[in-house]
Amino acid sequence: MSHGIDVAPPPSGPGPDPGTPQLPGGGRTPVAPDRPGPPGWWSPARPLRDVLLALAATPGPIPAMTATRLAQGFEPATLLRAESPEPERIAARLEALGVRFLLPGDPGWPFAVVPPDPPCAWLFVAGPDLPSVERSVAMVGGRRASRLRQAAARSLAAGLTGTGWFVVSGGAVGVDAAAHQGALDAEGRTVVVLGCGHDVPYPRANTGLFRRIRAAGGTLLSEHAPGARPFAANFLPRNRLIAALGVAVVVIGATSESGSLSTARAAGSRGGGLVLAVPGAPWDLGAAGCNDLIRDGATLVRGLGDVLDAVRLATPVRGVGVGGGVAATARSAVDAAPASAAGVPLAAGDGLPRRLLPAEASAASRLVLDLLLDGGPLSETRLAEASGLGVGGLRAALLELELSGFARRSAAGVEGLAVPLL
Numbered sequence: 123m124s125h126g127i128d129v130a131p132p133p134s135g136p137g138p139d140p141g142t143p144q145l146p147g148g149g150r151t152p153v154a155p156d157r158p159g160p161p162g163w164w165s166p167a168r169p170l171r172d173v174l175l176a177l178a179a180t181p182g183p184i185p186a187m188t189a190t191r192l193a194q195g196f197e198p199a200t201l202l203r204a205e206s207p208e209p210e211r212i213a214a215r216l217e218a219l220g221v222r223f224l225l226p227g228d229p230g231w232p233f234a235v236v237p238p239d240p241p242c243a244w245l246f247v248a249g250p251d252l253p254s255v256e257r258s259v260a261m262v263g264g265r266r267a268s269r270l271r272q273a274a275a276r277s278l279a280a281g282l283t284g285t286g287w288f289v290v291s292g293g294a295v296g297v298d299a300a301a302h303q304g305a306l307d308a309e310g311r312t313v314v315v316l317g318c319g320h321d322v323p324y325p326r327a328n329t330g331l332f333r334r335i336r337a338a339g340g341t342l343l344s345e346h347a348p349g350a351r352p353f354a355a356n357f358l359p360r361n362r363l364i365a366a367l368g369v370a371v372v373v374i375g376a377t378s379e380s381g382s383l384s385t386a387r388a389a390g391s392r393g394g395g396l397v398l399a400v401p402g403a404p405w406d407l408g409a410a411g412c413n414d415l416i417r418d419g420a421t422l423v424r425g426l427g428d429v430l431d432a433v434r435l436a437t438p439v440r441g442v443g444v445g446g447g448v449a450a451t452a453r454s455a456v457d458a459a460p461a462s463a464a465g466v467p468l469a470a471g472d473g474l475p476r477r478l479l480p481a482e483a484s485a486a487s488r489l490v491l492d493l494l495l496d497g498g499p500l501s502e503t504r505l506a507e508a509s510g511l512g513v514g515g516l517r518a519a520l521l522e523l524e525l526s527g528f529a530r531r532s533a534a535g536v537e538g539l540a541v542p543l544l
Contacts, residue, residue, distance in 0.1 A: 161206045164199065172209040173198045175223055178244050179347035180206040186345070186359040189243035215348045221248045221320050238366035238388070240359070242345060248320055249341035252313055252367065253288040259433055260290040260368035260389070262361070262382035263297025267375030268408060272300040274400060275374045279304025279312075281426035287433065288313065290367045292360060293332065293342075295325050297374050297382070302331060306338055313367060316344035317360040318352035358384050365389040370396035370433045372423065376411030383411050386420070396501060398423050398432055419502070431534050432501070479542035480526055486511055486519040491528055491538060499535035 161176070177188065180203050188201060216223060224231060225244055230251035233242055252258075259282055261275060279289045279301040289305040291298040293314040305312035312335055316324075320342065323329045332342060345363070346356065358381060365371055365388035376382045376399075389395030397420040402409020416422050421432050479488070489509050494500065500508075506516045520536060523529035528540050 160199065160202055161204055161208075163208045164202060164206075168199075168209075170198065171223075171225065173202070174225060174244060175209040175212050176206045177201055178223070178246075178345075179212045179349075184355055184359055185243065186240045186362070189241045192243050193241045212347060215321075216246070219248070219320050219348060221246050221348070233366055236366060238362040240362070242363060242366075245343050245345060246320060246347060247341060247343045249336055250311070250339060252341055252343070253311065255367060256369055257286065258288040258290050258313070258368040259429070260364045260371040260385065261297070261301035261374065262291060262364060262371060262376075262385045263301075263374035264376050264380050264382065264408065264411075265294050265296040265298075266408075267296045267300075271375035271400070271408070272297060275300040276304035276307065278372065278374075278423075278426055278429060280308040282429065282433075283308035283310030283312075285430060290315065290364055292317070292357075292364055292385075293325070293328055295327055299328055299331055302335060302340075305340075306334060309338070311338065312340045314340065314342045315360055315364045315367070316342060316346070317356040318344065319346050319348040319350035320344060321348045322351060324352040357381055361385040362388040365395060370398060370429075372429060373397070373399045373412055373415060373420070375400070375402075375408055376415075377407055378410040378414060380411045383415070386415055390503075396421065396432055396503065398429060421501075475539075476541045477527070479528070483526070483542075484519065484522060486515055487522040487528075488542075490516065490519045491523055491542065494523075494529055494536060494538035495541060499532070499537040501535045502531075505536060 164173075177198055178185065180201075182188075182203060183191075191201060192198060213223075223244060224247050226233070226242075230247075232245075232252045232255065236255065261279055263271065263275060267275075275297045281304075282289055283305045288311055289301050290313040291301045293299070293302065293316060302312045302314065314332060314335060318324050336342065343363075344350075345360070350356075361381060361384045365385045368389075371386050371389040373382055373386050386397045386399075389397050397415060399412040399415040399420045400409070400423045401413055401416055404413065406413075412420075421428065423429055479491075486509070490505060490511070493505060493508050502513070502516060502520075505520075506513050509516060509519075511519060520529060520531065524531070528542065529536055529538055
């Protein structure tokens with residue numbers, strides 16, 4: 123995104139300004155209806171970065187809603203209000219706090235590859251640039267989780283950090299705080315995603331923890347400008363950012379009503395996000411949300427080894443794009459492969475037994491088997507993305523392969539068992 127361009131002036135009343143730039147196809151750039159403005163400091167010569175900084179600090183809709191409007195094509199200046207603060211004043215406050223204003227396209231923007239949904243238009247960041255999503259794991263759970271579950275979160279976070287992973291969480295009391303503390307125990311960096319402004323001490327019980335995180339080289343970030351209060355409406359949108367900052371989400375000690383389940387849903391809806399959960403007894407209401415996730419397909423966590431196995435498999439291959447890039451790469455590789463002579467095994471899958479693939483094997487099952495033989499076990503989410511088959515088509519293909527002895531499913535993912543003779 124270019125940050126030095128000028129924006130069209132806000133309209134003086136409801137409806138589109140006749141001078142608004144035209145969209146392809148003859149439509150107009152959308153403008154916000156019924157906005158009282160513009161603020162007295164605004165002029166058409168203002169750089170876009172200034173306008174967005176003021177918009178980020180404008181009282182009104184939550185940032186995720188404003189980001190959605192911007193993604194729909196609304197001009198940022200049309201979203202300003204008469205009370206939108208002067209950007210210089212906000213910039214001075216950020217400088218005093220040691221916080222920087224980050225926009226898409228800036229160095230260090232963390233959502234360049236996989237943006238959250240709804241989108242994110244800006245971040246307020248304190249500390250170093252965020253670690254790579256490919257090397258980060260989100261850990262979330264209940265605020266009222268038992269001491270045992272908090273101890274489990276702390277132990278898992280320390281183990282992940284000790285093996286080179288970064289831990290992302292929301293800074294809440296309970297499991298979140300335990301996960302951050304576990305990362306500090308292992309002398310590693312951790313990332314806190316706040317639901318309020320950086321200068322608002324919330325939760326007050328964790329202000330000392332946040333200072334230790336900063337001192338240890340960790341990062342605190344928020345969509346909210348300085349002074350923003352921790353309203354309840356801020357936290358569910360905050361959870362989508364936590365999910366987007368890691369290759370996986372580990373849920374610990376979540377009830378069936380826990381907000382941490384929204385983080386898991388956000389990870390699952392991204393297509394490449396992996397969801398793991400620490401189980402509890404069937405009658406344990408404190409783990410009901412985790413048990414529900416496992417029932418619905420999340421990976422069960424018995425200990426650090428399960429998490430490490432899952433996240434290593436979920437880490438994207440470097441140089442291969444996300445979404446359409448992965449699927450396109452996989453499909454084009456299969457389409458371009460020359461037909462093998464009868465009886466000559468595939469080059470992939472060395473060390474596996476070779477057997478005849480049933481003549482009636484579907485094209486979908488052949489595609490999935492090619493993907494499985496190209497490496498280690500893969501999650502169903504990754505296979506569905508790479509094959510382009512969708513969840514239903516993938517499961518039908520997997521059942522076909524399992525019945526013919528060419529694949530199996532386990533806690534580690536799906537793996538190939540034999541190489542077909544074509």
